[in-house]
Amino acid sequence: MSEMRVVEISAPGGPEVLRLARRAVPVPGHGEVLIRVAWAGVNRPDALQRAGLYAPPRGASDLPGLEAAGEIAAVGPGVRGLSEGDRVCALLPGGGYADYALTPAAHCLPVPGTMGLKEAACLPETYFTVWSNVFQRGGLRAGERFLVHGGSSGIGTTAIQLARVAGARVFATAGSAEKCAACERLGAERAINYREADFVEVLRGEGGADLILDMVGGEYIPRNIKALADDGRLVQIAFLQGPKVELNLVQVMTRRLTLTGSTLRPQSDLAKARIAAALRAEVWPLLAAGRVAPVMDRAFPLEEAAAAHARMESSAHIGKIVLEVGSG
Structure with a gap:
């Protein structure tokens, strides 16, 4: 597939500035993977970016979305330990509100135990x-x-x-x-x-x-x-x-x-990789055993990202809000 659906920020403002668009599918560079997104988490920094108050770091996607879960669609040069078809959840530099998203391979984690991709998409950012x-x-x-x-x-x-x-x-x-x-x-x-x-x-x-x-x-x-x-x-x-x-x-x-x-997004790729490694060793076993679990609030289809943001900014939610992007 050469094109994908994305949700763009058309201008700084309220939830209504989020719009569905189409862009070229990105290609993973050295040390990166391309994820076919099934579910994407919705977080406060997404709303701050939409409002023009939280610019993405240099080189990051301008699309909102800092976490997602899905399958590896392609791997870039130098990637080891991940293959096409692997089910992962990942911390993203941006770009989660899309059919495909890039991220450093070291920021990916396996889906814990028997957890579904919907729940796994709620893990990375939090x-x-x-x-x-x-x-x-x-x-x-x-x-x-x-x-x-x-x-x-x-x-x-x-x-x-x-x-x-x-x-x-x-x-x-x-x-x-x-x-x-x-x-x-x-x-x-x-x-x-x-x-x-x-x-x-x-x-x-x-x-x-x-x-x-x-x-x-x-x-x-x-x-x-x-x-x-x-x-x-x-x-x-x-x-x-x-x-x-x-x-x-x-x-x-x-x-x-x-x-x-601290804030998470501006930290170096190496710092985030070290956090991922600690989570895999210390916390992922707890998730796999069911001793901790994501608390789910509501899911919205990708094209209703504006409604998801309105829900979050109402502060009526308990737990995590997610966008359904693909199947999973």
Whole structure:
């Protein structure tokens, strides 16, 4: 096939700027594979890119879509360990909203156990993000108190499960009784409805959080610092309420706090390959055994990508939203 369907961003704006188009099927270069996409995950960075707030890195596809699952359609020079027909899920530099997508071979992972491609498409972006930030950067250990904001999101539902399996005491925030109940079913010791309770008071009452994973930012940042235990760590991965805030950093010094954070997409191919290798060794066995699993919200056909974005930006979802691209 020489052409494929894609979803383009016609101009910066709301979900309505996403449009179906046709482009040439890309050819894998050295160390790359071409994936015949069956399902593609929908994530917040896709919406930020669509709005003109998150430009793709140099050399990456301008199409949205940072994760997908499907079959290897072609392999580029220098690729070892992957062959045409292999079922994989993969972290993508972009381009997931299409029939075919390119990615470095080292960013591909096998579909765990008997999991379907629909569920596997929900793994890469969230699991790469949670593993690298909660465990590698945040250093979460058994017995520690862990707070994740946005507990019912794709990131949140993943973080709750992995932290629970690691032996941490897990706390989460969410915006409704339904979402809080979902967090507790996944293993949160307590889910805090932020419309009804102050997470700072709850965590301080437990001795403070040893680690907080936050994607809200804004006025949450000084509150997170108050909620931390002495020697606690705050890991920032997004800023839904904005990145700028006035802070009194005396607490950071006197209580020996650590403020850090990261974004996944701009990291080097080698850094992402190392995260993939760690996931394959440490987390993929948990997925294959059913000890952790993606939480699914809703699926949309590729041509309804705008509706998928509207669903995500409504914050009504619990878990992951996916696009059905091909069969699988």
